[in-house]
Amino acid sequence: MNLHVRRATIADVASAAGVSKATVSRFLNHREKLLSPDIAARVEAAVAQLGYSPSPMAQALSRGRSRLIGLIVADITNPYSVAVLRGAEKACQDAGYLVMLFNLGNEPGREQEAIQALAGYQVDGFILNTLGRGSGVVDAMATQGKPAVLVDRRHVGMHADFVSLDNRAAVQQACEHLLDGGWRELLFVSEPLKGVSTRRERAAAFSACMEAHAKAARGEVFESEEGDDEGLQAALQALHRRAQRRKGVRAAVLAGNAVVTLRVARAVASLGWQFGQELGFVGFDDPEWASLIGPGLSTIAQPTDEIGRTAARCLIERLHGLEGPPRQSLLPGELKVRGSSAAGA
Amino acid sequence: MNLHVRRATIADVASAAGVSKATVSRFLNHREKLLSPDIAARVEAAVAQLGYSPSPMAQALSRGRSRLIGLIVADITNPYSVAVLRGAEKACQDAGYLVMLFNLGNEPGREQEAIQALAGYQVDGFILNTLGRGSGVVDAMATQGKPAVLVDRRHVGMHADFVSLDNRAAVQQACEHLLDGGWRELLFVSEPLKGVSTRRERAAAFSACMEAHAKAARGEVFESEEGDDEGLQAALQALHRRAQRRKGVRAAVLAGNAVVTLRVARAVASLGWQFGQELGFVGFDDPEWASLIGPGLSTIAQPTDEIGRTAARCLIERLHGLEGPPRQSLLPGELKVRGSSAAGA
DNA sequence: TTGTATGCGTTATCAT
DNA sequence: ATGATAACGCATACAA
Numbered sequence: 001m002n003l004h005v006r007r008a009t010i011a012d013v014a015s016a017a018g019v020s021k022a023t024v025s026r027f028l029n030h031r032e033k034l035l036s037p038d039i040a041a042r043v044e045a046a047v048a049q050l051g052y053s054p055s056p057m058a059q060a061l062s063r064g065r066s067r068l069i070g071l072i073v074a075d076i077t078n079p080y081s082v083a084v085l086r087g088a089e090k091a092c093q094d095a096g097y098l099v100m101l102f103n104l105g106n107e108p109g110r111e112q113e114a115i116q117a118l119a120g121y122q123v124d125g126f127i128l129n130t131l132g133r134g135s136g137v138v139d140a141m142a143t144q145g146k147p148a149v150l151v152d153r154r155h156v157g158m159h160a161d162f163v164s165l166d167n168r169a170a171v172q173q174a175c176e177h178l179l180d181g182g183w184r185e186l187l188f189v190s191e192p193l194k195g196v197s198t199r200r201e202r203a204a205a206f207s208a209c210m211e212a213h214a215k216a217a218r219g220e221v222f223e224s225e226e227g228d229d230e231g232l233q234a235a236l237q238a239l240h241r242r243a244q245r246r247k248g249v250r251a252a253v254l255a256g257n258a259v260v261t262l263r264v265a266r267a268v269a270s271l272g273w274q275f276g277q278e279l280g281f282v283g284f285d286d287p288e289w290a291s292l293i294g295p296g297l298s299t300i301a302q303p304t305d306e307i308g309r310t311a312a313r314c315l316i317e318r319l320h321g322l323e324g325p326p327r328q329s330l331l332p333g334e335l336k337v338r339g340s341s342a343a344g345a
Numbered sequence: 346m347n348l349h350v351r352r353a354t355i356a357d358v359a360s361a362a363g364v365s366k367a368t369v370s371r372f373l374n375h376r377e378k379l380l381s382p383d384i385a386a387r388v389e390a391a392v393a394q395l396g397y398s399p400s401p402m403a404q405a406l407s408r409g410r411s412r413l414i415g416l417i418v419a420d421i422t423n424p425y426s427v428a429v430l431r432g433a434e435k436a437c438q439d440a441g442y443l444v445m446l447f448n449l450g451n452e453p454g455r456e457q458e459a460i461q462a463l464a465g466y467q468v469d470g471f472i473l474n475t476l477g478r479g480s481g482v483v484d485a486m487a488t489q490g491k492p493a494v495l496v497d498r499r500h501v502g503m504h505a506d507f508v509s510l511d512n513r514a515a516v517q518q519a520c521e522h523l524l525d526g527g528w529r530e531l532l533f534v535s536e537p538l539k540g541v542s543t544r545r546e547r548a549a550a551f552s553a554c555m556e557a558h559a560k561a562a563r564g565e566v567f568e569s570e571e572g573d574d575e576g577l578q579a580a581l582q583a584l585h586r587r588a589q590r591r592k593g594v595r596a597a598v599l600a601g602n603a604v605v606t607l608r609v610a611r612a613v614a615s616l617g618w619q620f621g622q623e624l625g626f627v628g629f630d631d632p633e634w635a636s637l638i639g640p641g642l643s644t645i646a647q648p649t650d651e652i653g654r655t656a657a658r659c660l661i662e663r664l665h666g667l668e669g670p671p672r673q674s675l676l677p678g679e680l681k682v683r684g685s686s687a688a689g690a
Numbered sequence: 691t692t693g694t695a696t697g698c699g700t701t702a703t704c705a706t
Numbered sequence: 707a708t709g710a711t712a713a714c715g716c717a718t719a720c721a722a
Binding site for chain 1: 403
């Protein structure tokens with residue numbers, strides 16, 4: 001059985017139908033205009049019979065557009081990124097685009113490399129969920145001159161559409177839920193803020209919220225370094241002590257993302273505490289295991305799928321020629337109440 | 346600031362260096378042979394000055410090879426798939442290949458579509474982690490005539506390299522660990538076996554292992570349907586009763602993958618049981634949250650990264666011209682012992 | 691050793 | 707309405 005059955009080309013179709021390549025191409029691309037019925041029928045038959053489909057590569061070369069979208073993701077290991085990626089990829093496919101994936105593996109220096117590589121394949125645009133430190137990307141983007149949409153993390157000075165969770169509203173909702181439940185001594189635990197916009201926004205919103213409720217509640221921010229389990233435990237104990245000094249006040253943590261949630265859960269286990277008892281808890285992101293830890297961990301679920309689809313749609317609109325200033329889509333989160341934030345007496 | 350700064354082409358370099366396109370091309374591809382020092386220097390300078398890099402698309406069209414690898418994954422939501430994908434993508438990048446991702450979203454019918462789409466972009470080969478039901482893929486592969494490597498799931502009759510966990514050895518290790526700990530009434534809980542090779546292999550290995558220890562232990566297999574929580578709970582209760590009928594014997598579950606682990610954990614919570622007490626447990630896959638459920642869930646960790654890298658390397662070897670019959674790489678799992686399988690009295 | 695010409699599979703601009 | 711023909715950016719067989 002001959003393996004290398006060369007894919008049929010437009011030339012094959014042309015000769016099979018007894019017409020010129022140009023005619024075949026017209027039949028394929030501008031079917032409605034300029035068509036003589038019998039010729040159209042002959043071409044159609046030839047196409048069907050040879051199972052012909054045009055080569056996207058050749059089309060890309062000729063048209064300058066590839067129907068390819070470059071998706072650069074900071075860390076494919078991060079379930080959040082994957083969830084977004086999933087939504088984006090689906091939307092792209094539905095719109096007839098294919099996704100080329102480039103995983104940075106958390107190495108910031110590779111942003112340039114990624115953009116170069118993807119641009120080489122003539123991707124029509126980019127969906128970027130990158131680290132966002134430094135703005136090297138800005139110039140590269142401008143250089144390549146292709147539209148891009150940023151997901152979850154802003155890039156300073158970058159002139160592009162942006163889609164993300166509405167962090168401010170989500171933080172506010174979480175805080176008020178905790179306060180309503182009688183948790184009055186709060187700690188926002190985040191990965192190191194550095195330049196990461198999402199983390200900063202959440203931390204800032206937390207602080208603002210605490211100030212607004214300064215009479216009833218107190219709150220601090222703790223940056224948890226990877227591997228520094230002792231530091232986190234110490235911070236939780238300090239939190240607990242602060243709460244005890246104020247009679248009848250209970251302490252709770254707001255975790256900045258699922259990675260932090262995991263760390264906090266480990267620390268709580270080490271300390272022998274129970275969620276919902278010694279420590280209240282709400283965390284960003286809603287991993288499938290949240291309901292299985294202790295009495296269930298309350299979370300703020302992100303509409304990851306919707307974020308991905310929105311990003312893809314934004315980009316595709318640009319590809320279709322939409323002009324105008326950068327747009328911003330902030331999607332609402334959903335608070336999932338579980339045992340870890342149960343209201344106290 | 347002019348945006349559409351057309352990428353420099355080989356023609357630009359040629360005229361800048363005052364030579365022909367062919368010379369530039371030769372300088373790029375066959376640097377060692379056929380080189381006159383001064384010309385080489387001029388070309389090199391021109392390349393550097395214009396920041397020229399060849400268009401992979403045009404190269405692909407001309408060469409018939411694209412340095413692209415198509416990665417088809419059954420379900421991007423599955424952390425196992427992602428972990429493998431990560432290893433594979435890294436290995437590909439290291440070897441100078443880019444990955445085009447196609448997510449099936451668990452829709453079996455899209456395998457063909459995926460292969461067609463990817464083949465259109467002239468991918469040099471495929472890494473397949475697909476559903477594996479039916480063998481429609483076989484013909485398509487043969488048709489496209491490109492090498493492929495299967496990950497985790499075999500395709501019946503498919504003539505291709507295969508890499509996966511050594512399921513038989515892993516099951517055996519898990520069973521013996523449980524038996525050593527005094528867990529003598531076992532239940533293997535799997536997603537519906539259907540035609541999925543991994544599930545069948547694990548179930549078969551479990552049954553074989555139980556027969557081998559028939560004097561001391563008993564085991565059954567349960568297929569857990571998505572959403573059928575009652576069925577699973579009933580199966581666990583039946584298991585428990587069987588154990589009680591044999592004085593002093595304790596019951597344990599071996600879960601076929603992380604999805605099942607989650608279901609079992611939910612059921613155990615519903616029943617008010619404690620892992621390590623009323624029910625022993627070992628599960629395939631080692632999610633990050635395994636240590637946080639109850640006393641910690643014992644697991645069999647797969648070398649996902651290594652599986653991915655191996656798959657990529659296999660494929661790339663084929664791309665480099667390696668001939669010969671399909672190869673098979675079975676990588677060892679690692680048993681992580683935690684509280685859920687603690688030895689009894 | 692270097693340049694010319696052709697092909698890769700399409701699209702698009704001309705004539706016809 | 708249809709057919710040559712020239713791009714698109716690159717590689718290469720062949721000629722010089």
